Amino acid sequence: MSRLRKPWSDRRAELVLGAASLLTGAIVLGMVAFVAVRAWPTFAHNGLSWLAPGGSLGGQIESMLSTATNAPASAYHVRAWPIVYGTLLITGLAVALALPLAVLCAVFIVELAPARVRRVMIRVVRLLASVPSVIWGLLGILVLVPYVGNHLVTSAERTSLQNTVQLTGAGLVVAVVLLTLMITPIMVALTCDALTAVPAAWREGAAALGVNRLRAIRAVTLRAIRPAIVAATVLATARALGEAIMISMVSGSVFFSPRPSDGVAFLFEPLRTLASTIVDFREGLGGAPALNSTLYACALLLLFSVFVLSVAGYLVKLPLRKYQVRG
Amino acid sequence: MHRIRRFEGGAAGRRPASRAPRLRFAASLAAVTLIGSAVPAIASATSVITISGATASYPLVQLLAHKYVKLEHNKVSFRISQGGAQIGVNDVAAGRVTIGDVSRDPLPTDPPGLVFYPIAKYAICVVTNKSNHLANLSEAQVQAIFTGKDREWSQISGASVSGPIDIISRTSTAGVLTNFKSLFLANKSVSKLAAEEPSEGLLEQQVENTPGAIGFLSNYRADSGGVNAVGYNGVGCTLANASSGQYSAVARFYEVTKGKASGAAAKFISWIDSSRVAHKIVASQWIPV
Numbered sequence: 193m194s195r196l197r198k199p200w201s202d203r204r205a206e207l208v209l210g211a212a213s214l215l216t217g218a219i220v221l222g223m224v225a226f227v228a229v230r231a232w233p234t235f236a237h238n239g240l241s242w243l244a245p246g247g248s249l250g251g252q253i254e255s256m257l258s259t260a261t262n263a264p265a266s267a268y269h270v271r272a273w274p275i276v277y278g279t280l281l282i283t284g285l286a287v288a289l290a291l292p293l294a295v296l297c298a299v300f301i302v303e304l305a306p307a308r309v310r311r312v313m314i315r316v317v318r319l320l321a322s323v324p325s326v327i328w329g330l331l332g333i334l335v336l337v338p339y340v341g342n343h344l345v346t347s348a349e350r351t352s353l354q355n356t357v358q359l360t361g362a363g364l365v366v367a368v369v370l371l372t373l374m375i376t377p378i379m380v381a382l383t384c385d386a387l388t389a390v391p392a393a394w395r396e397g398a399a400a401l402g403v404n405r406l407r408a409i410r411a412v413t414l415r416a417i418r419p420a421i422v423a424a425t426v427l428a429t430a431r432a433l434g435e436a437i438m439i440s441m442v443s444g445s446v447f448f449s450p451r452p453s454d455g456v457a458f459l460f461e462p463l464r465t466l467a468s469t470i471v472d473f474r475e476g477l478g479g480a481p482a483l484n485s486t487l488y489a490c491a492l493l494l495l496f497s498v499f500v501l502s503v504a505g506y507l508v509k510l511p512l513r514k515y516q517v518r519g
Numbered sequence: 520m521h522r523i524r525r526f527e528g529g530a531a532g533r534r535p536a537s538r539a540p541r542l543r544f545a546a547s548l549a550a551v552t553l554i555g556s557a558v559p560a561i562a563s564a565t566s567v568i569t570i571s572g573a574t575a576s577y578p579l580v581q582l583l584a585h586k587y588v589k590l591e592h593n594k595v596s597f598r599i600s601q602g603g604a605q606i607g608v609n610d611v612a613a614g615r616v617t618i619g620d621v622s623r624d625p626l627p628t629d630p631p632g633l634v635f636y637p638i639a640k641y642a643i644c645v646v647t648n649k650s651n652h653l654a655n656l657s658e659a660q661v662q663a664i665f666t667g668k669d670r671e672w673s674q675i676s677g678a679s680v681s682g683p684i685d686i687i688s689r690t691s692t693a694g695v696l697t698n699f700k701s702l703f704l705a706n707k708s709v710s711k712l713a714a715e716e717p718s719e720g721l722l723e724q725q726v727e728n729t730p731g732a733i734g735f736l737s738n739y740r741a742d743s744g745g746v747n748a749v750g751y752n753g754v755g756c757t758l759a760n761a762s763s764g765q766y767s768a769v770a771r772f773y774e775v776t777k778g779k780a781s782g783a784a785a786k787f788i789s790w791i792d793s794s795r796v797a798h799k800i801v802a803s804q805w806i807p808v
Contacts, residue, residue, distance in 0.1 A: 250711045254691045257628075333721075338728040347682050350731075354670045354683035358712050360729045445690075445715045462714060472717050475603040475692035478613060480628065 224495055231488035233481070237268035242489065246271035249447040253473070256482040267482040274449045275490070278463040279497075281364070281450065282439065283432045286371035291425060293372070294379035295414070301380070302387040303409055314384060321377035325438045328370045332442035336369065337361045340460065349457040357461055362444040365459040370438060375428035382427065386420030387413060419509045426505035430498050436467035445472060466490040565593065566783040571600045572607020572620030573694050574718045575737040576772040579639055580620055582800050583791055590796070595783055603717070604694025608633065611775050617784045619775040622694035622737070634780065635773040638791050640806035643699055643768045644741035644748040644756035646723075648730045651680045655750035661703050664733060667710030672731060680730050687725045687734035688713035695719065698770040699735050703751075739804050762806045769806065 200208075235242060252270045256263075301313045341361020350359050390413050398408035444462020452458050464472070470490050476483040570580060577599070584597040602610075607619030612630035625635050645661060647653050654677055656664070663669040664684055672678040688709045689696040700706055716722040719740050726732040727745045738758060741748040748756045751768055760766040774780075780788050791797045801807045 248711055250715075251708075254708065257691050333724060333728075341729055350683050351671075355667075356712075358683065358685045358714065360685045360687075360714060360725065360732065362714065362725070440717065441721070445717075446712070472690050472715065473692065475605040475609075475690070478609040479605055479692070 224492075227488055227492045227495060231485060231492040234268050234270065234485040234489045237265055238270060242270060242272055243276055244271055245273035245449070249274050253447075253483065253486070256480050256486065257476065263480065263482045267480075268485065270486050272486075272490070274447050275464050275466050275469050276493070277449050278443075279433065279465040279467070281463070282367050282371060282443070282465055283429060285364075285368045286375060286432050287425065287429050289368070289372045290376045290379055290428060291421075294376050294383055294424070294428075295421060297376070297380045298383035298387055299409060299414070302384050303405070303413070314381075317377050317380045317384070321381055323374075325374060325435055328374050329438035329441040332366050332370050332438065333362075336366045337442055340366055345457075345460050349454075349460070353454065353457060353461075357446070357448055358444075359457060359460045360444065360462070361460070362442050363460045363462045364443070364450050367439055367443040367463075370442060371432050371435060374435070374438070375432050378431065379424040379428045382424035383417065383421060386417040386424075390416050418512050422505050422508050422512070426501055429501055433494060433497055433501075434467055436465075436471040439465050440468040440471045443468060466494050566595050567598060568595060568618060568783050568787060569598045569616040570607075570618045570620060570774075571602055571610045571616045572775075573604040573622035573772070574601045574720070575604075575622040575641065575695050575739070576620045576639075577601050578739055579772065579801065579805055580774075583638075583797060584787075586796060586800060587787055587790060590790075595787070601718070603690075603692055604697075605692040608775060611777055614777065617776065618780075618788070621773045621775050622770070623697040624771065625773075626697070632777055633775050634778065635775050636780065636788050636792075637771045637773050637808045638788070639772045639801045640761070640769050640808055641772060642738040642756055642758070642761035642766055642806070643695060643702060643735055643770060644738055645703070645733065645751060646726055646736050646741050646746040646748055647678075647733050648680070648726055649745070649747050650730050651678055651733075651747060653678050653747065653749050655753060655755075657752055658703070661751070662705070662707065665704060665709050665713075666707050667712055682731050685729050685732045686710055686713035687722055687729075687732050688715055689719075689722060690715045690717050693717075695735070695737060695770075702768040702770065703735075742804070758804065758806070762802075771808070772805070 249270065249272060256267055256270075297317075301310055301317070305313060338361060340363075341359075344365075345359045345361060353359060394412050394416065395408060398412050399405075403411065443464060445464060445468070446462040447464055448462055450458050450461035450463050454461065467490075470487050473483065473487055477487060478484065568584075570584075580599060584599060588595060588597065601620075604621045604623050607616075607621050608629055610616045611619035612633060619633075621635065622641075625633070645656060651672075653675070656675075660669075660675060664675070665686060665688075667686070669675065670683055672680050672682060672684055675684075686709065696709070700709070714725065716725055716734075719736055722734050723736060723740050723743070723745060726734045726736075736746070738748075738756060738761060740746075741756060742758065750756060751766065754760050754766045756766060756768075761769055774788050774791070776784055776788075779785075791801075798807055
């Protein structure tokens with residue numbers, strides 16, 4: 193007992209902490225290897241055209257369910273473009289909406305709000321950031337989906353697309369709105385922290401040069417926190433990519449690629465993402481090997497995209513080093 | 520600030536007063552360990568039956584388990600989860616649970632070695648939104664609607680809504696969907712346009728939300744009042760009609776075990792089969808086998 197109370201030598205602390213971080217790295221690598229091994233069969237049969245469009249994805253998955261242990265090679269045939277496209281669409285739109293919203297919110301909270309308002313807003317933002325995503329899903333399915341389905345979708349749009357897709361209200365716009373609401377508080381919290389870390393001397397220097405407040409914010413503060421904005425965007429995008437349950441509840445659960453050529457109806461068209469497909473078909477895990485492998489391939493693709501995101505974030509921050517305020 | 524200890528000499532150099540807190544700590548640690556090791560011993564005196572599977576049979580199995588625990592004076596406990604009929608089959612085949620709830624008949628693609636014990640029958644009702652007072656559909660009409668041939672409510676006589684038909688279905692691994700296809704659609708596939716909900720509850724919610732929706736539910740959910748249950752081939756989808764055999768679209772709930780059921784699971788399943796109390800529970804909202 194007394195041995196633990198004595199201050200540890202540097203060497204011992206170094207070994208223990210090094211072991212802990214190696215363990216974390218090993219767990220991550222083990223996870224990627226586990227998923228990759230189980231996803232391999234479907235990539236072996238389809239190659240890179242796994243990502244391409246072709247045929248009806250719903251039909252391909254349904255035909256996988258009837259194949260048992262000795263699945264023939266034709267059972268693995270899948271062209272998963274609709275869900276890859278759905279993931280890119282939902283995540284891209286949500287982040288594009290959340291980024292300006294979050295930056296402007298953060299600027300208001302830190303630079304322009306009176307101290308009392310600022311204290312309350314910071315707490316509210318942190319609370320919003322910790323709301324579980326299933327709550328957003330319930331909000332969507334009980335409030336937004338009926339509202340969009342009954343008041344925003346016109347019967348002309350419904351009828352014109354009735355042989356291609358059903359417009360029930362659950363679709364792109366509800367999913368994007370909820371996802372934006374979910375990722376904005378995280379970005380606001382991180383950007384606020386970065387804004388408060390900008391040295392007061394920089395702001396005072398701008399004021400001394402006669403620059404008005406808004407221009408100082410734009411020219412000095414926002415430029416200084418660009419690395420933090422990139423980091424916040426990477427984090428928010430990773431969260432958006434992995435969001436499964438909420439999207440599964442409100443996005444319409446149909447294998448369909450929304451078509452911008454449909455005009456306003458594009459916003460109401462149902463879709464599925466990689467993560468929501470895994471959730472919807474999780475009953476098939478451990479069942480038909482073709483379906484099992486396809487779902488693991490969706491998971492591998494998600495892991496890969498998060499990795500690409502981190503690398504992209506690092507590359508974007510590289511030329512910003514000279515403005516570095518915080519890492 | 521750290522108290523610097525000086526270790527000079529043996530026991531004589533240590534102040535006896537510093538031993539008391541250490542002795543207290545050791546004693547409380549021993550007590551916690553003893554209690555902690557006793558808890559699993561107490562728990563193992565009651566046997567635990569783990570069940571997972573269909574969302575359609577969950578309300579029934581929940582009621583039966585509740586009653587059984589009371590009759591066995593808490594000597595047995597249950598852990599019931601849902602996920603779908605296929606999850607029940609996979610879990611029991613892999614040994615993750617003792618019993619699987621399955622709402623469809625055995626398929627040739629099921630893992631070998633499973634034994635299916637029927638415990639109840641249930642009716643499958645076609646349901647529409649409450650604002651659509653559709654009273655009856657023939658077999659041909661149901662097939663035309665769900666395979667996507669008829670796309671407008673104006674093509675269906677008796678419908679009180681207009682516009683396109685919104686088909687709400689289940690994900691392909693659902694037991695109720697398998698039975699719906701074999702009982703109503705002569706094993707044809709549901710149209711690709713249909714929204715695929717992962718559970719009965721979400722399907723019911725979608726049909727309630729959308730005026731032009733049509734879907735299918737087990738009779739327990741269809742009778743809950745939130746949706747309009749449509750008659751099939753001239754017979755209303757009610758418990759009375761299903762029990763008397765007039766309503767034809769009836770399927771079975773099974774409890775599935777790996778190999779023949781044994782131990783606490785076997786006693787539970789035979790209780791469901793033979794006991795009058797269990798029979799009453801099943802007859803309340805489902806059809807006894």
